[in-house]
Amino acid sequence: MNIYVEANPYLHDKYSKYAEEKWKREGNPFVSFPIRFEDIPPGAKTLALTFIDHDAIPVCGFSWIHWVAANIPAHIGELPEHASEERQDLMVQGQNSFASPLAGSINPKVIHQYCGPTPPDEDHTYTLTVYALDTELNLQTGFYMNQLYKKMKGHILAERSIKLIARV
Incomplete structure (x- = not known):
């Protein structure tokens, strides 16, 4: 299985802290980046993904979850840009780290969707992992x-991870 996100080597600004203000909610970017899926294994019914910042550990004490989603149809080929907000029919989304009492958001449009990178101290490397699953998950x-x-x-x-960088 292969996954592709356009990055050169940095994630495009519109998906991170340099997004236009109209694309931010509570100061955080909410337009999710497109992801292309190829060579999905036979028998896969759904995909799941996690988008995590392990470079956040020195900043906040734990790896920061920016996006978690499941039940993406395995045949989809691509999750389009802004799917977290505009194509919620394609997936079920879990809580990101903004749901933590340390972050304090209670807005479902912040805590149950993509919330893009905003590295505060230096460029951070983010891990996007996609899982091909043989079932739909009860979530x-x-x-x-x-x-x-x-x-x-x-x-x-199958499982595949790629690294994406967001600039400080």
């Missing part, structure tokens, strides 16, 4: 990432 909007991992156990046909 509801607002699930936690650990619930995703538990539900995926025994159902992962």
Whole structure:
């Protein structure tokens, strides 16, 4: 399985802290980047994804979850730009780290969708992982990432990670 996101090597500004103000919510970018999927294994029914910033550990004490989604149709070929907001019919989305009491947001449009990179101290490297699954997962909007991992156990046909950089 292969996944592709246009980055050169940086994630385009419109998906990160340099997005236009009209594309920010509570100061954070909310337009998700497009992801192309190729060579999905036979038998895959759905895809799941996580988008995580491990470089956030020195800043806030834990890896920051920017996006988690499941039940993306395996045959889709591409998750289009802004799908987190405009194509919610294509997936169920879980809670990102803005749901943490440390971040304090209660807005579902912030905590249950893509919330783009805003590295505060230096360029951060983000890990996008896509999983090909042999089933649809029994998850509801607002699930936690650990619930995703538990539900995926025994159902992962393929897994692929890529690194994306966002500038400070």
